[in-house]
Amino acid sequence: MNYSISDLEKLSGISVHNIRIWERRYGALKPSRTAGNTRFYDDEQLKRLLSITGLYHSGHKISRVCSLSNSDMSQLLQLDIDSTVAAQHRHEYFITQIINSCLVYNEKKLSELISSSFGQDGILNTYKFVIYPLLVRIGLLWLNGKVSPSQEHFLSQIIRQKLFAATDSCAVVDNTTKGWLLFLPEDEDHDIPLLLANYLLRAAGQRVIYLGPRVPLDTLHDAVSVTKPEFLLLFMTRMRLPAEAQTYLNSLSSQLKGVTIYLSGNLKIMHAVNLPENIKLLENPADFESIIKNKRTV
Structure with missing residues (x-):
């Protein structure tokens, strides 16, 4: 191409x-x-x-x-891959075994490994110490030609299935309760962090309107006016120019002035923009945990 x-x-x-x-x-x-x-x-x-x-x-x-050269670049990428080794032996075990299962499309083994990690560490800690570093390593392996896009998609879909299954076990909160509206911009489709947030909020007994990925900006105002959420949450992970991110966030802020908006994603880009007053940056999962623990008010 x-x-x-x-x-x-x-x-x-x-x-x-x-x-x-x-x-x-x-x-x-x-x-x-x-x-x-x-x-x-x-x-x-x-x-x-x-x-x-x-x-x-x-x-x-x-x-x-x-x-x-491409060969030397590959060696340097390998050093970055090696630097993703988890501090805890059990976390590294799960990461390496999941990658091995992914490479041979072993859905049964991959599913069992994720379920086992959920059982040992819980869903949030599995995300922080296994899934997130796993996805970072997979990305580096793709750059280094050791993982194909189909293998990456295979792994991502199984992680999504696990998060959907966990979320389905949470009670649905009454429609009259104020809560959260979760979405990704229309050029974003990496929804695993958003699915995790969806689960955590529902597990904490909060109402969630989950719109998912690729939501056009001009449709948000209607969704917000009908559902009346107290907070919005979005992730911007795709590589983009800071000026492009700034334009989007300015438009989002001006359309939804009365709503507190939480933003996370690619911190290199987020730190390069000036956040509007009603948009707050979440630097890491701990920031989001504290919001949930502090009774949804920050």
């Missing part, structure tokens, strides 16, 4: 300006040209840019990363 430089910007979250600078200064990418002299990039160039971006956001100097 061929991509324009604008496509690369959307897929990597790196601006066209920076991509061009990385090309000129460091030889990061080598685009091809059409007969009409228009530049384009293939799948290998996209994958190289995503690897560069991943290493750059991990703290490596861009000048060094761009100078690496």
